[in-house]
Amino acid sequence: MRIAVVLLLAALSTACAVNPVTGRRQLMLVSEQQAISDSKEAYVAEMTQLGQKGKLSQDKALIKRVEAITGKLVAQAIKFRPETESWEWSVKVIAEPETVNAFCMAGGRMAMYTGLIEKLDASDDEIAQVMGHEIGHALSNHTAEKMSVAMATSTGVALLGVAQRDNPLAVSAGAMAAAVAVQLPNSRTAESEADTIGIELAAKAGYDPRAAVTLWKKMAEVSGSSNFDWLSTHPAPGKRQDALAKLVPKMEPYYRDPAPRPSYTLRN
Secondary structure, eight states: OHHHHHHHHHHHHHOEEEOTTTOOEEEOSSOHHHHHHHHHHHHHHHHHHHHHTTOBOOOHHHHHHHHHHHHHHHHHHHHHOGGGGGSOOEEEEEOOTTBOOEEEOTTSEEEEEHHHHHHHTOOHHHHHHHHHHHHHHHHTTHHHHHHHHHHHSHHHHHHHHHHHHSOTTOOOHHHHHHHHHHHSOOOHHHHHHHHHHHHHHHHHTTOOTTHHHHHHHHHHHHTTSSBOHHHHHSOOOTTHHHHHHHHHHHHHHHHHOOSOOOOOOOBO
16 A cells, blocks of 8 residues: 555656646646547547437527537637647537536537526627637646546545446446546636636637626526536636636737638537
């Protein structure tokens, strides 16, 4: 046991990487490529199960709307990290009107729940802020970071153990770790990074940065009336709206730029 502890401490002391966007040092017991592989397995299994249950939206207009917004964001994301052009960027709309949630896993696989749009009566600008924020997590390698933290903490190990005992998706331990990582709360540092990246992605894609502030106002107003999963994994400290409001003037030139806004064709 002592040897195992020593080896774990040694691994933790050396398993560091640098956030590819911000330059912040991160604990990395899982490589980004491994996180992408595990996330793909978890995502495909989850979407397959949701499809079998009839929970993938068939609303063509809504799907087109989400894809159009997300495609513009991804085009900007690739400018942040050109190597991500090879990611399998895709988005699904999950038909759960009571669930306010969205995510982007390692490798660019995304989902948005209809509850987020319906409960918030979200504008295109606000949807762009949500998805830009989620893409910011992926660009910053937060999935691998959360998987690493989960592996290094008793809470994460316990959650993974429960997930493996009750595993309806029949996926590998790595995929379960990726799925658990999505469910774990983000650190304030990770949230700040995703906020900053997301509002810039959205502004450069042609979406009003002021929507980042109105989005969180709406979140606060309706958080007690629905299954607010997004707040459980995206803690919102009181100063968050103020921090986003301070970023708005810096984002305005990107938003006002008259240049064409390219779009990326998402995979099905």
